[in-house]
Amino acid sequence: MKEQPSQSLPANAYLNLDPRTKLFLLLIISTIMISGEIRGMALYARLVLAAIPFVLLILGRRAKAAAIYAILFAAAWLAEAFLIYNTKGIANIVIVMLSGLISRFVPCVIMGYYTISTTRVSEFLAAMERMRFPRNITIPIAVMFRFFPTIAEESHSIDNAMKMRGIGARSFVGNPAVALEYRLVPLLMSVVKIGDELSASALTRGLGGPEKRTNVCKIGFGAWDATFASLAVSAAVFYFVSLGG
Amino acid sequence: MSNKLNTKDLINIGIFTAIYFAVFYVTGMIGYIPICEVLVPLLLPLVTGIPFMLFLTKIDKFGMVTIMGIIVSLILFATGHSWLVMAVGIPCAVIADLILKSGEYKSWRKIIVGFCIFSEWIMGAMLPMWIMRDAYFDRIRAGYGDEYTDTLMSLMSGWMIAVMALMVVVGGIAGAYIGRSTLKRHFERAGIA
Numbered sequence A: 001m002k003e004q005p006s007q008s009l010p011a012n013a014y015l016n017l018d019p020r021t022k023l024f025l026l027l028i029i030s031t032i033m034i035s036g037e038i039r040g041m042a043l044y045a046r047l048v049l050a051a052i053p054f055v056l057l058i059l060g061r062r063a064k065a066a067a068i069y070a071i072l073f074a075a076a077w078l079a080e081a082f083l084i085y086n087t088k089g090i091a092n093i094v095i096v097m098l099s100g101l102i103s104r105f106v107p108c109v110i111m112g113y114y115t116i117s118t119t120r121v122s123e124f125l126a127a128m129e130r131m132r133f134p135r136n137i138t139i140p141i142a143v144m145f146r147f148f149p150t151i152a153e154e155s156h157s158i159d160n161a162m163k164m165r166g167i168g169a170r171s172f173v174g175n176p177a178v179a180l181e182y183r184l185v186p187l188l189m190s191v192v193k194i195g196d197e198l199s200a201s202a203l204t205r206g207l208g209g210p211e212k213r214t215n216v217c218k219i220g221f222g223a224w225d226a227t228f229a230s231l232a233v234s235a236a237v238f239y240f241v242s243l244g245g
Numbered sequence B: 001m002s003n004k005l006n007t008k009d010l011i012n013i014g015i016f017t018a019i020y021f022a023v024f025y026v027t028g029m030i031g032y033i034p035i036c037e038v039l040v041p042l043l044l045p046l047v048t049g050i051p052f053m054l055f056l057t058k059i060d061k062f063g064m065v066t067i068m069g070i071i072v073s074l075i076l077f078a079t080g081h082s083w084l085v086m087a088v089g090i091p092c093a094v095i096a097d098l099i100l101k102s103g104e105y106k107s108w109r110k111i112i113v114g115f116c117i118f119s120e121w122i123m124g125a126m127l128p129m130w131i132m133r134d135a136y137f138d139r140i141r142a143g144y145g146d147e148y149t150d151t152l153m154s155l156m157s158g159w160m161i162a163v164m165a166l167m168v169v170v171g172g173i174a175g176a177y178i179g180r181s182t183l184k185r186h187f188e189r190a191g192i193a
Helices: A019-035 A042-059 A063-086 A089-118 A121-130 A135-164 A176-204 A223-244 B007-030 B034-057 B064-078 B084-102 B108-119 B121-126 B133-144 B146-155 B160-190
Strands: none
Touching (some): A019 A121, A042 A063, A042 A223, A063 A089, A089 A135, A135 B007, A135 B064, A176 B034, B007 B034, B034 B146, B064 B108, B064 B121, B084 B121, B108 B121, B121 B160
16 A cells, blocks of 8 residues: 555556546445444345455455455454354443444445545546536545545654654653644644645646646546446445335 | 635645544544544544644635535545535535634634634534434444443433534634644744744
8 A cells, every 4th residue: 555546557457447436336335334234135235335345456456455355344244243242241342343343434445445546636537527526626635635645654654753763652641632743743744845846746737727627538437337336236226125125 | 816716725725634634534533432432522623723723824715614624524425424414514614614714714713713613514423313313323223232322322312412512612622722832833933834
């Protein structure tokens, strides 16, 4: 996860979906996975939806992420199926928390990771423009996605720098406000500076121009988009029908 | 100076929304520890005070706070929260923006009020616990088991909604002061604010 995701795309990915399809999948997966109904037949719909990011990761040649995801999810799923109703007290709460968190949120996080890491910023902008989203919303969102990896990276470096000076988590136990300051202040400083540079570079490349932007990215729906979208929709319909019935 | 947002403003919104969201996300994780769920409304504005105050120094036009609010609620909606988060979040952002604008984004009193109102969007994420109470807790019971649900339900009685809204205000005021003092101590000296 160290690479600059939104900048580079593995040229050898077997498949690249349209950004709109990815967002649509993300919306469906997160709506249903987080709502977390596990009674009866709805379970199968959830399994299908959880499998989608896994398949996409494999097709996008991210086998390692796919494997980690599969192991985490399977463990949480088994814990939910067998352990929750057989334990009590603290153990129950811990298991419920962990497995609930993983089986609900990890599929969405993984789908989000896939979406961000396989979509170039200009692809995203092109797709949003086709959907007639106003620029005032799309540009900040694009910048935001571009910045998440940067924030993670900078935050990691700050962590390292603090460790090197012997300021670890232990120094903050009695003093959480200081922890906030030590982490946030340098992070904000560097991110704001990087942002200024980004603004300059985007402006010289004509982002602020009054003309309608053209885009070299080819986006459009193909057979794979239809396959994944209809799979997700049918799982969602099945999910809601099985809850109603 | 034109009143239309230019590209630099839009990029600034993006940067600060990213930071705001990252900080919020880390704080939100605390909410999954069973009892700590009630603390999120207090912690959120407390922790996001620093980035928000820095964001305000970059603003001189109406619209930037609104757009930040729209994006935050859009993303929360896209990641599985109910539509209520948008129904509460977007009006909050607009009102906050109007108040901040009336003080030209500099009046300290209006900044405090505006920041508190902006932060109230978190109530939109928590409202389902009351408005759709039965459906919400049924779902939690099915997924999380009885013990967790009962703990949460006993905690989330009707009057908690007012307490939580108030916690946002308390957190907001404290967050604004923390933000301002940090701004003075670090960012102004470094020439960033």
